[in-house]
Amino acid sequence: MASVSVSHLIIFIAALTVSVGVATTLTVNVQSMTVSMDERGESVAKDIETDVTIISDPGSPASIYDADNESVTLLVKNTGDRAIEVGTDPPDVLIDGQYQPAPTVAVVSDPDGATWGEGDVLRVVVSKSLAEGEHRATVRVNSAEDTLRFRVN
Structure with missing residues (x-):
């Protein structure tokens, strides 16, 4: 019985580790996209205001x-x-x-x-x-x- 609990605990820890890795990757990508969109927005605004x-x-x-x-x-x-x-x-x-x-x-x-x-x-x-x-x-x-x-x- 104890071996089943240890197995479940190991699977749970592995699942949490994978989840943290995915969340970190998504967060970095979202931040990168946000910065890129801000820069593009500033560039477009600059073009619109220039004549x-x-x-x-x-x-x-x-x-x-x-x-x-x-x-x-x-x-x-x-x-x-x-x-x-x-x-x-x-x-x-x-x-x-x-x-x-x-x-x-x-x-x-x-x-x-x-x-x-x-x-x-x-x-x-x-x-x-x-x-x-x-x-x-x-x-x-x-x-x-x-x-x-x-x-x-």
Whole structure:
């Protein structure tokens, strides 16, 4: 009779050990998923709150393209609901569909500032030689982007 009780006790302890292991694994996985969902939510909120508009005047191509310095200057307004850090992560710029590395950026109201506030204008300068004719410039920040079509004479 005692051997039956010992057998049941051993099975009970084994069942508890397995249950604790399963519970621990599930808890770790649920915590990992929660952190991941929080991070994704913050990323989506950031994308929703970000919006930009190129306000350079396409009717005045000389204000956009400087043939002497072979540079394109774009004025981009932060029309979103949050400030954007541009000191460490400048916007992506494409000229005629080609990525332009390392644009020079400065907030017009605060040239030394690294934060592009709501309603502020950012001057983006890219070194690029352009031929006469139609051109297209795209500025992208996170998932927000705007495109400007202009002509070089």
